[in-house]
Amino acid sequence: MTETLWPAPVATTAVDATVTIPGSKSVTNRALLLAALAGEPGWVRRPLRSRDSQLMADGLRALGVGIEETVNNATGGSGGGEAWRVIPAPVLRGPARVDVGNAGTVMRFLPPLAVLADGPVHFDGDPRSYERPQHGVINALRALGARIDDGGRGSFPLTVHGSGALDGGPVELDASSSSQFVSALLLSGARYNQGVEVRHVGGPVPSLPHIRMTVEMLRLAGVQVDAPEDGGEKDIWRVTPGALLGRDLVVEPDLSNAAPFFAAALVTAGRVTVRDWPAHTTQPGDQLREIYTQMGGSYRFTDEGLEFTGTGRIRGIEADLHDVGELTPVIAAVAALADSESHLYGIAHLRLHETDRLAALAKELNDLGGDVTETEDGLRIRPRPLHSGVFHTYEDHRLATAAAVVGLAVEGVEVENIATTAKTLPDFPQMWSDLLAGAAARA
Incomplete structure (x- = not known):
């Protein structure tokens, strides 16, 4: 069977965009x-x-x-x-x-x-x-x-x-x-x-x-x-x-799906606002604010939502992601582009998710020239110059968005089965293209 490959767009300038994330x-x-x-x-x-x-x-x-x-x-x-x-x-x-x-x-x-x-x-x-x-x-x-x-x-x-x-x-x-x-x-x-x-x-x-x-x-x-x-x-x-009471409930944006978009701000030294970010939430994705700040960015609440800004420098991170395991693939992608080593731990359970996410991340990043090793409960990521290649996704939506983040900074990354993002983010390829097209138009 022939692989369907999506050429991950490379960022040629800093992104500056406002994004609407679908519901959680x-x-x-x-x-x-x-x-x-x-x-x-x-x-x-x-x-x-x-x-x-x-x-x-x-x-x-x-x-x-x-x-x-x-x-x-x-x-x-x-x-x-x-x-x-x-x-x-x-x-x-x-x-x-x-x-x-x-x-x-x-x-x-x-x-x-x-x-x-x-x-x-x-x-x-x-x-x-x-x-x-x-x-x-x-x-x-x-x-x-x-x-x-x-x-x-x-x-x-x-x-x-x-x-x-x-x-x-x-x-x-x-x-x-x-x-x-x-x-x-x-x-x-x-x-x-x-x-x-x-x-x-x-x-x-x-x-x-x-x-x-x-x-x-x-x-x-x-x-x-x-x-x-x-x-x-x-x-x-x-x-x-x-x-139980019948309710009229408005679903919050899926904050975990903001991970690749805020990562784009980090990787390109740009700025991304996610609309309607809740002031109070039980969603684990809210922890992106602190994690990405530790990696070199900053955030502020605006009238539209949460604005995240990158500085052009990405720092490695030592992070227990036990409570926010679903964020690991994109965080690992950002860590592979950082200026120092990262250790992500507390996430042994990711071996039982849509795929074995720890093994998959280590293999795919290493196949692009990275230096990633699995630990008992996580990943150790030592940044290395990455090169072009196919990033396999194992029918896992979070692997696909992680690959797109790597592709921002590495020419020639081709993502297998980008359509798997439809699991939680149906319009991701178009949203990603729009994000970068807007930046290119302003350049």
Whole structure:
């Protein structure tokens, strides 16, 4: 099969642009599921329209949830005026078939909902979904009384035999490979007869900000949640059973997807503003402000959003990215262009994401002349002059955007399957071209 290669544009001058980032995948998919569980219809406004969010919407539709998509151009703002009206099903439907693709939120969040269906729900997905950890959700649901057929694999494909209800109650699980195991149970837990008490047993939970996002969104939907960060017991989350409110929710921009655009400011000594950056957020991507400042840039809030400026110097960084692992690929790309060594750590769990991100980053950067070594839980990056070549993406959207960042400073970088960015950033190639075209026009 012939590779489809995208020539990464080289920056010939400093970028100076204002960018509208589509809505957050993490918020969109949580909002859709919570709206599906509510007692009355709700709205999800400015949602992310991408493969992952479409898989979530289609999965909910397969279970009988109504999702009506509308566009009101008068509303303006980031993500345009699109809105999805979610109409909960009186009874979730089974039998049903759900395609999870390679979307972590779909493969983890929908099985705990499917136990409430009135029949079997069969889940399948991309080949990579068979390799990604699902045991935490499967074992926890079984411990709570659910019947699941997975052939003993602890992964997809699998069938959840919904019985219309689940007793719920206390359960232990090891979420050291994915915080989504905890979020998955919390999101549907209020509809279990006894609610749910999730006790994590194991190593540190990665991406804790995503669990805090789940907790905050549950509370906004009227659910009572006890969480460790509020003075509760360490590694224990409790959801009280009860009804969920239908809400009118506006989805924030996906701050993690700002990573390559702010990186362009760093790499080209330019300036990029991301519109509608929230003053308060649970999104891990908000940490970009501090991380990129340590790498040599600066930021300020303006009337339009968050403005980030590069100085022309990129510093290496020593950073624990355990809570913000999804930012690692682009940060690694920037680090490969820095003036000193970087050590990124706390991210062993990235070996279990869309691909083994640590191995992939090391191989692809090294194939371009870099000096990257894997550590037990991260990467050590020693900047070297890079050269042209093909950057393989392993069907991983974050690898593709990392490659685009490298291409800003290195001529002849060709990116395999740039279309994989559609997972969370559907218009990325055009947005990237526009970013650089605007800079070139002003030069």
